[in-house]
Amino acid sequence: MxxxxxxxxxxxxxxxxxxxxxxxxxxxxxTPWSSPSATAHGSTADPVSRNYGCWQRWGNDFQNPAMQQQDPMCWQAWQYDTNAMWNWNGLYREGTNGNYQAFIPDNQLCSAGHTQDGRYNSLDNPGAWRTSAISNNFTVNLVDQAFHGADYLRVYVTRQGYNAQTDALDWGDLELLANTGRYAPAGNYTVNVSAPGRSGHHVVYTVWKASHADQIYFLCSDVTF
CATH class of the missing domain: 1.20.5 (Single alpha-helices involved in coiled-coils or other helix-helix interfaces)
Known part of the structure; x- marks a missing residue:
């Protein structure tokens, strides 16, 4: 016994x-290190946003020093705050009551006005960001991991003559080219955009108003027309 x-x-x-x-x-x-979508929201997947693209390319190899030469803007972003990439789906502001331009000053558009305690500030830096090749008629595809729905999507594109490699983004650099109605909750939303007269490196700036709260996402995607 x-x-x-x-x-x-x-x-x-x-x-x-x-x-x-x-x-x-x-x-x-x-933890954000093992599950970047633990607090899932969303981002533009095509053309891919700056931080989502950096996560896609380097998330499994973010300490590789080769990034500094091969992808220097992602390198500076990873060095500034790794959580900007692990939380690629959380670049939003709350409490703007729709008047978001009053909360996001010039030169801070890609970080949504230094939102989330400045986590995304490195995204404001102009430079040789990797670009997606698109035509002047293109489609924005936004991923909504949390099925928030959308009150609207607004897609701005920089004007011809804007220099994405030297000029931090201002509201005056942008032209509003698409403004949609509501989307029912789903995993993806698309909007067709026409941006005539552009060539070279530009920024597509997508504003997504989520339907579940006063929460708006601000997403910078680098493109080559």
Missing amino acids: LTLRHDRTDARRWTFRALLAVLAAAMLFV
């Missing part, structure tokens, strides 16, 4: 240890 009790005690100890191990492993999945 003593041996049986000893075996049962050992079994209980091993069960408890196993439970602790499972709990510890589970905790890894609530």
Whole structure:
């Protein structure tokens, strides 16, 4: 009987240890390092936004020093704050009551006015961001991981003559080219855009008003027409 009790005690100890191990492993999945979509919202997937593109290209290899030469704007963004890429789907502002231009000053459009305690500030820096090749008639595809829905999508494109490599984005650099109605909650929303007269490196600036709250996303995508 003593041996049986000893075996049962050992079994209980091993069960408890196993439970602790499972709990510890589970905790890894609530950190931004292991699950960038843990607090899922969304971003533009095509043309891809700056931070989403950096995460796609380097998320599995973000400490690789080759990034500094191969993708220098992503390099400076990763160095500034890795959470801007791990949380590529959280670039929004709340509480603007729709008057977002009053909350986002010139030179801060790509960070949504230094939102989220400045996490995304590096996205405002002009430079040789990787671009998506598009035609003057193109489609914006926005991923909504959380099925928030959309009150509207507004797509701005920089005017011809804007220099994306030297000039931080201002409201005056942009032309509003698409303004949609509501979208029912879904995983993706698309909007067709025509941007005649553009060539070279430009910025597509997508504003997504989520339907579930006073929450607006501001997304910079670099393109080559």
